[in-house]
Amino acid sequence: MDMNTIEAVVRTADPAEWRAGDAWLAGGTVLFSYGSTAFGPEPLRRLLDLGSAGWPAITVTDAGIELAATCTVAELYALPDTLAASPPAARDWPGLDLIRPCCDSFVASFKVWNMSTVGGNLCTSLPAGPMISLCAGLDGTATVLSPDGSSRELPVADFITGDGQNALAPGELLRGVSLPASALSSRVAFRRLSLSNLGRSGVLLIGTLDGGGQLTLTVTAATKRPVQLRFGSVPDAEDLAAALDGAIPDSLYHDDIHGLPAWRRDMTYRLAEEIRDDLDARAGAVPARVSGDFWPPQSPRREPTPQEGA
Ligand SMILES: Cc1cc2nc3c(=O)[nH]c(=O)nc-3n(C[C@H](O)[C@H](O)[C@H](O)COP(=O)(O)OP(=O)(O)OC[C@H]3O[C@@H](n4cnc5c(N)ncnc54)[C@H](O)[C@@H]3O)c2cc1C
Numbered sequence: 001m002d003m004n005t006i007e008a009v010v011r012t013a014d015p016a017e018w019r020a021g022d023a024w025l026a027g028g029t030v031l032f033s034y035g036s037t038a039f040g041p042e043p044l045r046r047l048l049d050l051g052s053a054g055w056p057a058i059t060v061t062d063a064g065i066e067l068a069a070t071c072t073v074a075e076l077y078a079l080p081d082t083l084a085a086s087p088p089a090a091r092d093w094p095g096l097d098l099i100r101p102c103c104d105s106f107v108a109s110f111k112v113w114n115m116s117t118v119g120g121n122l123c124t125s126l127p128a129g130p131m132i133s134l135c136a137g138l139d140g141t142a143t144v145l146s147p148d149g150s151s152r153e154l155p156v157a158d159f160i161t162g163d164g165q166n167a168l169a170p171g172e173l174l175r176g177v178s179l180p181a182s183a184l185s186s187r188v189a190f191r192r193l194s195l196s197n198l199g200r201s202g203v204l205l206i207g208t209l210d211g212g213g214q215l216t217l218t219v220t221a222a223t224k225r226p227v228q229l230r231f232g233s234v235p236d237a238e239d240l241a242a243a244l245d246g247a248i249p250d251s252l253y254h255d256d257i258h259g260l261p262a263w264r265r266d267m268t269y270r271l272a273e274e275i276r277d278d279l280d281a282r283a284g285a286v287p288a289r290v291s292g293d294f295w296p297p298q299s300p301r302r303e304p305t306p307q308e309g310a
Helices: 073-085 094-105 110-115 118-124 130-137 237-247 261-282
Strands: 008-011 022-025 046-049 058-061 064-068 141-145 151-155 160-162 173-180 187-193 203-209 215-220 227-231
Touching: 058 073, 064 118, 073 094, 073 110, 073 118, 094 130, 094 187, 094 203, 118 130, 118 173, 130 203, 130 215, 187 261, 203 261, 215 261, 227 237, 237 261
Parallel strands: 008 046, 022 046
Antiparallel strands: 058 064, 064 173, 141 151, 141 173, 187 203, 203 215, 215 227
């Protein structure tokens, strides 16, 4: 895609250097696909390249997991194996089992898989953003740096405000996302549907059940922005359906080639009930690993074709 309006690429992660006509450059899979005239009324003039930020991709402590905005999908996918190889027992979090289903929901080529970043996915703010699903489903908190030197934090579920819309003001930079140990140590359930094999997510729901019996349901992909429902205990089926009725008006269901709103709505209720039933059955049991199947089945990670290159 033509980027022939770009006059400079500046290696910086300092929001104070941002000026009108700039865009933060992470993996570039969106910027280099859409071109420099697709991001607003004025063409882009400069790319501020985050490649030199030097932020550690992933930091794990007893408090949880810090994901830098520049963490790639491939780096995140490797995390469960890395932790399993050097396991403080306290960090054998059931929530880790959401990482790979969410990464696999990113139906992407080898290059996109290895270049695209957690931050780029959140900032692109597509309803089917699988890093949005993961980070919202695990009660992630986004840290945002502003050009005036201040910073602020907000829940990932609130960071995304609509289809392709988010809470960033001009020049603001997403620094990273914190996933708290409280959510990571919950029992988790994952459900996803796509209209076609290897298609983009049409509906993606995550449920967590914490040690105190609180159930949190996060609806993504079906809706234009994440919707979270919290229950003090596992509700019955009628209460769950009523809560969905109240939380998601028909106009909030997303409408694009990956699914009609009516289908997304019906599947949201169906998958939500599956998650409710699943977590209800496991309430009080020994914390188990993630439950749920992909449909359609996902293909294993593959090597690049010669055309895609290394
Ligand atoms: C073949 C293909 C398949 C794809 N499939 C999917 C899919 O299934 N689901 C999906 O959601 N997307 C998909 N995408 C879109 C895209 O690849 C992803 O959203 C990806 O995660 C974007 O990350 P990136 O690092 O490449 O972002 P970039 O292209 O570098 O940036 C994207 C946007 O975010 C801004 N940005 C990036 N990082 C930051 C930051 N830290 N702070 C502030 N702003 C920032 C950039 O300025 C730009 O506006 C696909 C793209 C391709 C080409």
